[in-house]
Each structure stands twice: as structure tokens, then as C-alpha cells.
Amino acid sequence: MSLFKRLLNPNYKSDEKAKKSDRGKYYPEEKLPIDEKFTYNFNKNGGKFLYCENxxxxxxxxxxxxxxxxxxxxxxxxxxxxxxxxxxxxxxxFSKKQSAAFFLSTCESLVANNGSILLCSNQIKEKKLSELPFNFVIFATTSQLVDTISEGLRIIKNQSGNHIPTNITTIQDFETNKEKDFMTYGSSTKNLYLLLLEDL
Incomplete structure (x- = not known):
């Protein structure tokens, strides 16, 4: 993935500065790659990201x-x-006790434009996020990256056929001390670790 190659390249920042100085003031913004956008937004939300190659x-x-x-x-x-x-x-x-130390799960999609994790009843059955443990460990792959929630919902619909899962939700708030606004009202804050496996 382009993001992870950039992280390992020490000359990346100086290359970026040189590119920006060549661009004009009114030149359109360069669109971020989906992996970079997800990583930025996920970290901004307070999530803990662990990239794994195997x-x-x-x-x-x-x-x-x-x-x-x-x-x-x-x-x-x-x-x-x-x-x-x-x-x-x-x-x-491994149990179904809600008083467990943490919740271990997969997810449906990783949504880049807001850094959220898309889940449905395939992962959480009919439970509300508030009924699950505070600590989450999510295992996902790079092929699950999507740009928007609607793309993630389309994938769920295509994979499910006539039996669309219920209880579709996203987790986007991973910091307990973050100030709440009207957009995050009612959402459950979770301490979340993401194990992301490279599969592309």
C-alpha cells in the first residue's frame, strides 16, 4: 500500500514539500489515497492502528x-x-460474557472519509454498542477499505443477497476525553485497537 511505503521512506516529507512548492495557489487539492485518508481520520478519532504484513x-x-x-x-x-x-x-x-475484558471481532468495512469501523449483526448480533465491552480489538484486512459508508453498505447488500443483516452501525469515537458535539451525541466511545492485515 502506498501509505505504508511512504512511512518507511525517510525522503517522503522532503519530496512532498518539493511537490507542494511546484503547485499553484489555485491548483485543485490533491486527493488523498484511500489508505492514507483512513489512517489519518482513524488516528484523529483516537483509534490505535497496527499495520501487519503477514x-x-x-x-x-x-x-x-x-x-x-x-x-x-x-x-x-x-x-x-x-x-x-x-x-x-x-x-x-473465549466466551459470550458481556463483562469480558475486551471484544474481539472482525468488521464489514473500514470507512476512510470519517475513520470509522462499519459493523452489523454478523459481528455483534442484536447487541447495542453500549452493551459490549469498552475495549475492542478489531481484525481487518486492507481489502476492506472503502471511501464512504454508502460503499460499505453496498458491499453488505451485495454479499447478503436477500438476507440483509440488521443492526448496522459504525464506531467512530475512540477517545473518552474528547469533547462531544451534536454529531457524536448518543454514540458509544470505545477503546479500539485495529489489527490491519495487508492482503492486496
């Missing part, structure tokens, strides 16, 4: 999250059995 890096990052939060030998709320088996071996107790 499954080994995903497991290592997951281990670091457990270590950082002291979540070993704790209950994990996980509805997805495939995900539970993928992260088996960390001495966790």
Missing part, C-alpha cells in the same frame, strides 16, 4: 496488545468462532 505480525501485535493491557488469562467476548480459533493459544477464555 499473519505472524498480526499474532505478534495481538500479543503486544495483551501484554500492554494485562489481558492474559481473561475472558474475551467473541462471537466469531473462526476468529477465536485464529487467536487461540494466548491463554484466553
Amino acid at each position: 499473519v505472524e505480525e498480526v499474532l505478534e501485535a495481538f500479543d503486544n496488545i495483551l501484554l500492554e493491557n494485562d489481558w492474559y488469562e481473561r475472558d474475551v467476548f467473541c462471537i466469531n468462532d473462526q476468529l477465536a480459533s485464529r487467536f487461540d493459544g494466548f491463554n484466553l477464555s
Whole structure:
């Protein structure tokens, strides 16, 4: 992905400054790539982003999250059995208890224009976000990046056929001390880690 190559390139900032000085005052704004836009907005919302190139890096990052939060030998709320088996071996107790230390899940899409995570009843059944644990660990892939929520909804509709899932929602607020405005009224704040696996 272009963003992650840029992160590893030390000359990127000086290249960007040179490009900007060549552009005129009234030249149209350059459109950000979808991956860069998502990363910027997700971090601005307070989410914790862990980019992984392969499954080994995903497991290592997951281990670091457990270590950082002291979540070993704790209950994990996980509805997805495939995900539970993928992260088996960390001495966790996978259950459906809402009092668990954290919620482990996949998502439908990663929405770039507002840095949110799109979920539906495939991940959270009929539960409200407020009924789920405060801490989230979301496993996603780079192919799940979409520009807008409507693109994400279109993908859900196309994959579901006649059985469109209910309880479709987004999580966008990841900081507890952030000031609320009328756009975030009623939304649940979650401490969220995103494990993003490169699959493109």
C-alpha cells in the first residue's frame, strides 16, 4: 500500500514539500489515497492502528496488545468462532460474557472519509454498542477499505443477497476525553485497537 511505503521512506516529507512548492495557489487539492485518508481520520478519532504484513505480525501485535493491557488469562467476548480459533493459544477464555475484558471481532468495512469501523449483526448480533465491552480489538484486512459508508453498505447488500443483516452501525469515537458535539451525541466511545492485515 502506498501509505505504508511512504512511512518507511525517510525522503517522503522532503519530496512532498518539493511537490507542494511546484503547485499553484489555485491548483485543485490533491486527493488523498484511500489508505492514507483512513489512517489519518482513524488516528484523529483516537483509534490505535497496527499495520501487519503477514499473519505472524498480526499474532505478534495481538500479543503486544495483551501484554500492554494485562489481558492474559481473561475472558474475551467473541462471537466469531473462526476468529477465536485464529487467536487461540494466548491463554484466553473465549466466551459470550458481556463483562469480558475486551471484544474481539472482525468488521464489514473500514470507512476512510470519517475513520470509522462499519459493523452489523454478523459481528455483534442484536447487541447495542453500549452493551459490549469498552475495549475492542478489531481484525481487518486492507481489502476492506472503502471511501464512504454508502460503499460499505453496498458491499453488505451485495454479499447478503436477500438476507440483509440488521443492526448496522459504525464506531467512530475512540477517545473518552474528547469533547462531544451534536454529531457524536448518543454514540458509544470505545477503546479500539485495529489489527490491519495487508492482503492486496
